[in-house]
Amino acid sequence: MSCLTSRPLRSLLAVALLSVLVPSGFAMAEVPIDFDAHMEAAMHQYGVPGMAVSIVEDGKTVLAKGYGVRKLGSQELVDADTLFVLGSTTKAFTSAALAILVDEGKIGWDDKVTDHLPGFQMYDPWVTREITIRDLLVHRSGLGLGAGDLLFVPRTLRTRAEAVHALRYIKPATSFRSGYAYDNVLYMVAGQLIEAVSGQRWEDFVREHVLKPAGMNHSTTDEVDHFATSDRVQPHARLDGRIRGMGHLEMLDERQGLPQAAAPAGLLASSANDMARWLAIQLNHGALPQAGKDGARLFSEAASQEMWTPQVLTPISKYPAPLDALTPQFSAYALGWDVEDYRGITILEHGGAVLGEQSLVVLLPSRNVGFAMQANSEDGGVVMKGLMYELLDHYLGAPHHHWVADFGAFKKQRQAAAIVALDAMDLAQAKIKAGSGKPPLPLSGYVGKYADPWYGPIDVSQDKARLRIDFTKTPNMAATLEYWQYDTFRTVWDDKGIEPAYVTFALDASGKVSRINMKSVSPLADFSYDFQDLVITPQP
Incomplete structure (x- = not known):
């Protein structure tokens, strides 16, 4: 909007x-x-x-x-x-x-x-x-x-x-x-x-x-x-x-x-x-x-x-x-x-x-x-x-x-510049991911109940060999998390009209998730997808 x-x-x-x-x-x-x-x-x-x-x-x-x-x-x-x-x-x-x-x-x-x-x-x-x-x-x-x-x-x-x-x-x-x-x-x-x-x-x-x-x-x-x-x-x-x-x-x-x-x-x-x-x-x-x-x-x-x-x-x-x-x-x-x-x-x-x-x-x-x-x-x-x-x-x-x-x-011109930026990110990611090709933690290590102070509850679950994320207050805003690099995944939304986003899990000293950060993938994403403003933390 x-x-x-x-x-x-x-x-x-x-x-x-x-x-x-x-x-x-x-x-x-x-x-x-x-x-x-x-x-x-x-x-x-x-x-x-x-x-x-x-x-x-x-x-x-x-x-x-x-x-x-x-x-x-x-x-x-x-x-x-x-x-x-x-x-x-x-x-x-x-x-x-x-x-x-x-x-x-x-x-x-x-x-x-x-x-x-x-x-x-x-x-x-x-x-x-x-x-x-x-x-x-x-x-x-x-x-x-x-x-x-x-x-x-x-x-x-x-x-x-x-x-x-x-x-x-x-x-x-x-x-x-x-x-x-x-x-x-x-x-x-x-x-x-x-x-x-x-x-x-x-x-x-x-x-x-x-x-x-x-x-x-x-x-x-x-x-x-x-x-x-x-x-x-x-x-x-x-x-x-x-x-x-x-x-x-x-x-x-x-x-x-x-x-x-x-x-x-x-x-x-x-x-x-x-x-x-x-x-x-x-x-x-x-x-x-x-x-x-x-x-x-x-x-x-x-x-x-x-x-x-x-x-x-x-x-x-x-x-x-x-x-x-x-x-x-x-x-x-x-x-x-x-x-x-x-x-x-x-x-x-x-x-x-x-x-x-x-x-x-x-x-x-x-x-x-x-x-x-x-x-x-x-x-x-x-x-x-x-x-x-x-x-x-x-x-x-x-x-x-x-x-x-x-x-x-x-x-x-703007679209062409955005594609160039995405290509550069893909190339860098491919080099980093070439080592192991899998996340540092087992998928179960990322699973949990999370929340942002203003958005509310966000769930991360495991469905066989894949992770899923669900914005529970937003109907049909759920995605499969494809591994990207390090502790970062990329959303594949069930609703393809939602802007793709990177989902990065920050780990504490014990190796447990302490926070999740997100940002839009596309340089031209609509500002209403304000993923970057979320501060997602584990809930008891």
């Missing part, structure tokens, strides 16, 4: 960056005349079965359309009402739900979390006392990148409340408010807080107070409603290559995706028509498209300004050529939005990814333009990111450039 200095940027710079006035004499550009053909060609080239695109200009929907098919081998077409799971672009909806409660006077952005969730705890008692509702949304808590995601990735038996309770055992990576590291678990806390304040589950509150007033009548917040709708896509990915993202495209089991507990961070599902309404509301600073003379609003203009105001500076990683022109000069995170510049103009955007589906939402306030894209394949990132900049160039009057092709080349 994607993609995530600590001082709020309450300055004239922030105000200037967030100006939404349309320049005088500016005429709205139409959708590129060859857009449909370009979309379909890009989808075919990069293996994306289906997509949806919404474009809003000056409050009007100029495009809300589906492309391709809902699943491989099917003739069921994606239409403007077909549902896609949004992933982390859900975070802006959670922020909007909180904004509604702020407008009602029930909470304040800078209220302490414990004012509304008295039993809430972080690892550090001082952080527990000081963390605010605003802090939950801006990735500056001190947690590491993706910390705690294994509580619900790829699925879990835990409730949302149980996952939130486990936060107290996750050690911080940095001091509070000293840096930026993207997380998902604190948006789950935000969901719990909404329930505590409103008396409604996050799912029900967002459906009744965000989606229904917005006229987003096809969107869903609950997997029960989602699976009851026939007009939805199926997720796709490439799993049979050396690393995820390489090999043959295949359809995934949609019911093996993220659990309902993680919904406030990334499980809202929507369509092209509904996302067009969401774009219009955002660009209208909370005013509903059907407001008319009564001035009906989803949230106040003050709340809109608050949600768009940069809060935390985010690190800038320079793109290599030929993408280097896309590297921003300014990058920050607001309340559920990334804020950066492109060609000297401020944009707000956020991406999302969850089990075989991806999404992207982009706002260009100074031109009163917004667009959203969804894809039912993990290959969709190349198409969406490239189209994002092609559309931005179009609406900014810049020369056309085929950014989709450049992002495709960039992805291939």
Whole structure:
């Protein structure tokens, strides 16, 4: 679930960056005349079965359309009402739900979390006392990148409340408010807080107070409603290559995706028509498209300004050529939005990814333009990111450039570099393993009941001549441990969609296991597989 200095940027710079006035004499550009053909060609080239695109200009929907098919081998077409799971672009909806409660006077952005969730705890008692509702949304808590995601990735038996309770055992990576590291678990806390304040589950509150007033009548917040709708896509990915993202495209089991507990961070599902309404509301600073003379609003203009105001500076990683022109000069995170510049103009955007589906939402306030894209394949990132900049160039009057092709080349370069790194590791391992070809201890020496403070129980067992590891709170997250080298094994998960990991047993002076460490095998593994954060020790 994607993609995530600590001082709020309450300055004239922030105000200037967030100006939404349309320049005088500016005429709205139409959708590129060859857009449909370009979309379909890009989808075919990069293996994306289906997509949806919404474009809003000056409050009007100029495009809300589906492309391709809902699943491989099917003739069921994606239409403007077909549902896609949004992933982390859900975070802006959670922020909007909180904004509604702020407008009602029930909470304040800078209220302490414990004012509304008295039993809430972080690892550090001082952080527990000081963390605010605003802090939950801006990735500056001190947690590491993706910390705690294994509580619900790829699925879990835990409730949302149980996952939130486990936060107290996750050690911080940095001091509070000293840096930026993207997380998902604190948006789950935000969901719990909404329930505590409103008396409604996050799912029900967002459906009744965000989606229904917005006229987003096809969107869903609950997997029960989602699976009851026939007009939805199926997720796709490439799993049979050396690393995820390489090999043959295949359809995934949609019911093996993220659990309902993680919904406030990334499980809202929507369509092209509904996302067009969401774009219009955002660009209208909370005013509903059907407001008319009564001035009906989803949230106040003050709340809109608050949600768009940069809060935390985010690190800038320079793109290599030929993408280097896309590297921003300014990058920050607001309340559920990334804020950066492109060609000297401020944009707000956020991406999302969850089990075989991806999404992207982009706002260009100074031109009163917004667009959203969804894809039912993990290959969709190349198409969406490239189209994002092609559309931005179009609406900014810049020369056309085929950014989709450049992002495709960039992805291939990253994959090739990852394969080189894996080959080097395999070669080194082969030389070390050539000596004995077996682990130092008999397999029974590694068997036992283990646990991590925040994840919970992890079992290692012996099944005849092989070791097995089982993450017992995560259904179907079990693997055979193939011997790698020294006291290190490599997972072969029963579910091939889970990122492979190295499992290293540390021995004490008596030759007994004192600790287990893990890390992902692939250099490109999703950060939500935060194996490296586990501290697994034997249990009595």
